[in-house]
Amino acid sequence: MGLILEEEYIDYFTSQRSAFQEKLLNEAVNVRDKIHDILLIGNIDLLNNAHKLVMYVLSGELKALDEFAQKEGISWASQDLTLAFKLEWVQAIRRTVWNFLQRYDLEREGESYRNFYELEEKVNDRIDQFLNGFFLSYSDYKDQLIESQRKIVEELSVPIIPVTSTVGVVPLIREINLSRANIIEEKILNEIERLRIQTLIMDFSGITSVEKGVLSHLMKMIDETKMMGCECVITGLGPKIVMEITKLGIQIHSQAKTKGSLQQALEDYLVSSI
Template sequence: MTGSLDVNKLLEFIQDKKENFEGSLLNEASNVKEKIEEILTVGNIDLINNAHKLVQYIIKGEQQELESFAKQEGIAWASHEIPLTLKLEWVQAIRRTLWKFLQAYNEERDKNLTEEFFSIEKQVNNQVDHFLNGLFLTYSQYKDSLIRAQKELVENLSVPIIPITSTISVLPLIGEVDLHRMHVLEEKVLVEIERLRIHSLILDLSGIMKMEPEVIAHLMRIIDGTSLMGCETVITGLRPEVVKNMINVGIRLNEEVPTLGTLQQALSKYIVN
């Protein structure tokens, strides 16, 4: 912070009145006040201590530290289920409280408000806005990366290819299967056949109650694709409802695709024997 304002003396002034500063801050952020302990417990985020850090970076004009702190805070808040509106209220409370203490510091020294002092207010506001922009940007980017990672995890769990031997794997499908899941299935199955050198893939459909015609057709194309890669696909556990649906829309399995009633039968045939 430029100008004739003595930065160190201002920080000493705030430190000497630390309890008043914190009390004023909590009064300015009434909603956050009730969540202080919860936020500390859930996210290990010490709002009071962090407020003092932010004030120090702002007053000293430590731009690099301010930017780094904004990123750190953005990641911390994105990592936990804490409403971002609380953070916004808290930072705005810090802005208002800091300005109050700047005025008090000026008045205690019997100085009149000058153009230079208003310039300091502008600098403070710019620094706070810069911190908020950095925090929100990091929060958004990190949150998006978490969502992508969670989506990828869910998709991987929805296509659980389980190696049984060095050349045989089982793929049990459970729950609802739509076209999106079929596209995920197609991509992962073809990649894993090559990576794991799968010769036989046992596709167990006993956990599937219903499949739409377009989904069944896509599944047949995936099975044809595995065949082109030299992998035999064995289907087990076809439910009557799915079979009836296939018959009604005229979808037939490739005659070269083995089908067995249960996964246990397939394991007995392809592993035990």
């Protein structure tokens, strides 16, 4: 595509942005109903990102296209979003781009038809370049995430620290996502049975962040410890987690006792166990 023609395409697609998005949503049937959820969960604006992709493709900004593909791959992988949705979305963008290129040509009475083969090669190659960059970035980030999770799991190989014959402490640290919460849940329940723990102190002060849905999962785990005859005490709740618990409507006092700090809980329970 020549520079003048590229500028004409960019102007045309910019002026037709609303119509383009409407056509795109009709093309991506399965993704259409998930757009709001993806924005809410992963802060990924699919429609705005589609516009960016089209602009990079039409302008031939290949370096920016590669950087955008890498960023998208990391965003998608970090939120654990389905790859099938991304593939459907990009292929819908491809079909919609060609639909509007045809409209552009028809409005100009086939004026750009002689450039079709060159245009076809460049547009499709650039979209494929984005897809290749996206999948490589997604895969690399996932590998790094898996390795990071593996190291964390190794650090938590024995999550309960016995402080007396009946009292144990679980220091929760770093980021907790659903995958890690499931591992912690399994290990804690097994250790309660093995060590015959009657009082479990869960310290939240070392948590740096909590993935959406994890707090509800942790509250379920507290219920499970109660079913095993183990009293749960929670310490170190910070403002962010407290507000999230309140927002979720979780009645934490009906499920566990709370203490301001791990030190306070240890003083109370070590004295009472002597």
